[in-house]
Amino acid sequence: MKLIYSIVHDEDSPRVMAELNKAGFRVTKLNSSGGFLRSGNTTLMTVVEDEEVKQALDIIRKFSSARKAAVNTNVTPSAAGGSYVPFPVEVNIGGATVFITNVEYFEKM
Numbered sequence: 001m002k003l004i005y006s007i008v009h010d011e012d013s014p015r016v017m018a019e020l021n022k023a024g025f026r027v028t029k030l031n032s033s034g035g036f037l038r039s040g041n042t043t044l045m046t047v048v049e050d051e052e053v054k055q056a057l058d059i060i061r062k063f064s065s066a067r068k069a070a071v072n073t074n075v076t077p078s079a080a081g082g083s084y085v086p087f088p089v090e091v092n093i094g095g096a097t098v099f100i101t102n103v104e105y106f107e108k109m
Contacts (some may be wrong), residue, residue, distance in 0.1 A: 002053050002104040003098045007032065008096045013042035016063045016096075020046060025056055026108075047106050057098065062106045066095035 008016050019025050030043040048056050 001106055002048055002050060003101045003103050004044075004048060004053070004056055004060075005099040005101075006044045006046070006060045006096050007098075008039050008044065008060070010040035010042055011104060012064045012096075013044065016060055019059045019063050020044070020056065023055065025052075025059075033108070047089060047103055053100065060096050060098060064096035
């Protein structure tokens with residue numbers, strides 16, 4: 001058995017969870033936030049049999065779309081004469097970060 005941790009963007013998590021459930025996988029949802037953009041993420045935990053890993057990963061991959069977004073940054077006061085100036089920067093958001101670990105024991109109570 002494997003435990004799949006998938007960290008997905010908040011906008012993608014409802015669809016990823018729904019599709020995993022539709023395929024017969026149970027999902028536990030944890031709210032989390034990213035350190036870089038401090039945006040909302042969702043960490044999904046799914047226990048699957050070894051032979052189901054590819055199927056679960058295909059679903060996560062399909063419904064966790066990476067996309068570009070503009071975020072405002074602040075130019076430092078020394079560079080802008082003492083005042084903060086919002087400066088839009090394009091960054092990639094979305095997609096998924098996935099970790100897979102072995103499960104020695106699992107019991108649903």
